[in-house]
Amino acid sequence: MQLLLIHSDYIEYETKKQTPVAEKIEDSLKSGRLEEALTVFTAVESVDEANPEEAIEKAASEIEKVAAQVKTNRIMLYPYAHLSSDLSSPKIAVQVLKGIETALSGKYEVKRSPFGWYKAFTVSCKGHPLSELSRSIRPEGTTKAAAKPEASGEKEEVVSEALKAEGTARS
Amino acid sequence: MQLLLIHSDYIEYETKKQTPVAEKIEDSLKSGRLEEALTVFTAVESVDEANPEEAIEKAASEIEKVAAQVKTNRIMLYPYAHLSSDLSSPKIAVQVLKGIETALSGKYEVKRSPFGWYKAFTVSCKGHPLSELSRSIRPEGTTKAAAKPEASGEKEEVVSEALKAEGTARS
Ligand SMILES: [Mg+2]
Numbered sequence: 001m002q003l004l005l006i007h008s009d010y011i012e013y014e015t016k017k018q019t020p021v022a023e024k025i026e027d028s029l030k031s032g033r034l035e036e037a038l039t040v041f042t043a044v045e046s047v048d049e050a051n052p053e054e055a056i057e058k059a060a061s062e063i064e065k066v067a068a069q070v071k072t073n074r075i076m077l078y079p080y081a082h083l084s085s086d087l088s089s090p091k092i093a094v095q096v097l098k099g100i101e102t103a104l105s106g107k108y109e110v111k112r113s114p115f116g117w118y119k120a121f122t123v124s125c126k127g128h129p130l131s132e133l134s135r136s137i138r139p140e141g142t143t144k145a146a147a148k149p150e151a152s153g154e155k156e157e158v159v160s161e162a163l164k165a166e167g168t169a170r171s
Numbered sequence: 172m173q174l175l176l177i178h179s180d181y182i183e184y185e186t187k188k189q190t191p192v193a194e195k196i197e198d199s200l201k202s203g204r205l206e207e208a209l210t211v212f213t214a215v216e217s218v219d220e221a222n223p224e225e226a227i228e229k230a231a232s233e234i235e236k237v238a239a240q241v242k243t244n245r246i247m248l249y250p251y252a253h254l255s256s257d258l259s260s261p262k263i264a265v266q267v268l269k270g271i272e273t274a275l276s277g278k279y280e281v282k283r284s285p286f287g288w289y290k291a292f293t294v295s296c297k298g299h300p301l302s303e304l305s306r307s308i309r310p311e312g313t314t315k316a317a318a319k320p321e322a323s324g325e326k327e328e329v330v331s332e333a334l335k336a337e338g339t340a341r342s
Contacts, residue, residue: 128187
């Protein structure tokens with residue numbers, strides 16, 4: 001799973017049109033808005049299909065860490081296929097997105113924009129050094145880790161993310 | 172190079188803080204806004220380093236095609252490292268971004284947000300089926316092509332992009 005986390009003044013969306021795989025939704029999901037929120041653009045990937053529960057748990061944990069860093073308790077989950085060239089099936093994507101929503105709902109105000117719809121959206125990124133972060137979530141035992149080891153320390157992560165955010169790092 | 176092209180009601184940005192590799196800029200580049208524009212989030216990659224001129228030419232050509240599809244003559248080039256995990260050096264990135272700006276400037280109103288700065292931004296995506304497209308630009312002879320062959324036809328491309336936009340496609 002690929003996550004792009006934007007600390008946002010606001011995020012709002014409005015469904016425009018279904019694609020052939022549009023999630024069936026209640027009217028309440030047709031539009032949404034959160035202010036002072038963490039927007040989590042999310043691409044569920046084929047690597048997540050073997051163990052969706054593990055993917056949900058790891059993603060929720062990463063999102064919690066970033067929400068704590070930027071001190072928000074509002075989260076907008078937003079499906080975003082353009083973050084990956086190796087996507088999961090739509091069925092697994094919806095399962096994982098709903099799973100993350102459920103995992104976070106006890107502790108946060110969570111909204112989720114629907115999968116499989118053309119949507120208009122506006123997002124406002126705050127622009128501070130932690131306001132744009134990306135995370136790769138990978139199953140245990142695969143090469144790309146979900147996050148750097150704790151031992152590498154917060155500062156190193158912040159610097160690394162700062163560089164990444166501005167196109168500097170070679171990985 | 173990875174491009175994420177957003178047909179935007181508006182895009183605006185404001186520089187907040189330099190990173191260690193911040194591009195030296197005139198005051199005129201410290202903030203910017205375009206309405207009814209194509210926002211081109213751009214990650215220059217290590218594969219672009221061997222022949223930056225070819226990368227510039229191909230990227231400008233893809234951007235022109237999409238600008239024609241969505242019928243705009245305003246383009247905001249916006250460096251966006253989060254689109255790739257294999258970035259070029261900052262030097263090449265700035266060279267390529269400036270090169271694309273120059274290549275498009277004769278025909279379009281082009282603005283470019285600066286490389287290497289923390290920036291606040293707001294982008295509003297229109298939400299129609301062609302308002303979010305991604306493109307991979309690759310040198311001649313490498314496996315991933317810059318775009319599907321013309322023979323595949325416009326309709327197929329649109330459908331493919333529609334699915335991609337909403338998380339459906341397996342590639
Ligand atoms: Mg509108």
